[in-house]
Amino acid sequence: MKKLLDYLITSKTRIKLLLKFFLNAEARGYLRSLAEEFGESTNAVRVELNRLTEAGLLEAKNEGRTKVYRANRGHALFEDLHNIVKKYIGIDQLIEEVLRKLGNVELALITGDYAKGIDSGIIDLVIVGGVDKGYLQGLVEKVEELIHRKIRTLVLNGEEFEKLREKFEQDKALVVWSKKREGQR
Template sequence: MGMAEALFPATRQKVLKLFFLRPDAEFALREVIDAVGAGSGAVQREVARLVDCGLVFQDHRGRQKRYRVNRESPIYFELASLVTKLLGPESQIDAALQPLYPEIDIALLYGSVAKGVDHAGSDVDLLLVSDTVSLEDIFETLDPAERSLARTINPTVYTRSDFRSRIVKQQSFLTRVLDGPYILLKGNLDEFGISRQSGQD
């Protein structure tokens, strides 16, 4: 059992993910039910709990109720951070890639996710180093995470020799990626002559 499963029931995970990974969005109850993909009664109960404890606002628009996360809640930032760590791109992509990890030397996230400036519409940028895994394998493996996140995942794949060669030649794209914030999911960059710690300048 993962940490998210230990802390939150399955339906609550999906409801929290919907609201806290899309903090600028608001939803009708039917939209929440459709997005979560669980029974309407279970979703309504979870939403009602979040409203009752002040984590979600309920607004009335004519006959329709609209829901959005309450950023003024005293625990908003702490819970948003926890939801992001447990249910966000880093966690979901890491979990999705587990079956391929024996064949992957390096897996890291870069771009807006690593910088902490991503939003619900942001693509997720992923860099992989492998001599055996194909792009087709990667797209197939990442498909459930992509659908769950409702975001496009953009993988870039290098062989070990190509990755090492581009580092030595200081290829502009890789230089930008490795000089900027990144989140190392798997592997050791030291063997490629990169000693900077993940996500640090």
């Protein structure tokens, strides 16, 4: 999937913007901060922001003298782009290969850079529940080879998670799996 997206979208800046805004729909950014985050010129980022905004994929809102961008959740392609970005990163494989085989997983969250839409190469995965940590490590190593990214895991029990819940909410952690949601399917 990674190579395919690189062939379909030749602008590296556009790919970075899609990752930023469509991996976590809560992500927001403005021109200068995005240029700094991506290590790109403000002009390169501006051109791509304008294109994505004109296409209706991003929304722009003035906050004082700063124009702030975010994904347009109402766009017909929002869910499709969100799923493509997850596949590009490899989160779909991570969920399939690791979480479903671990046992008593109540909740799984992506935190850190990926939750902010930054493809840093390290995925921070928080798992809530009782799991075999040795088995988890073996699965993580296999998935890392598949998705070409490192995975850092943190396993918490329910009580530990409750103590940290507020921090995860403030950091806009991305829920990638929930036992409650799976049970509803």
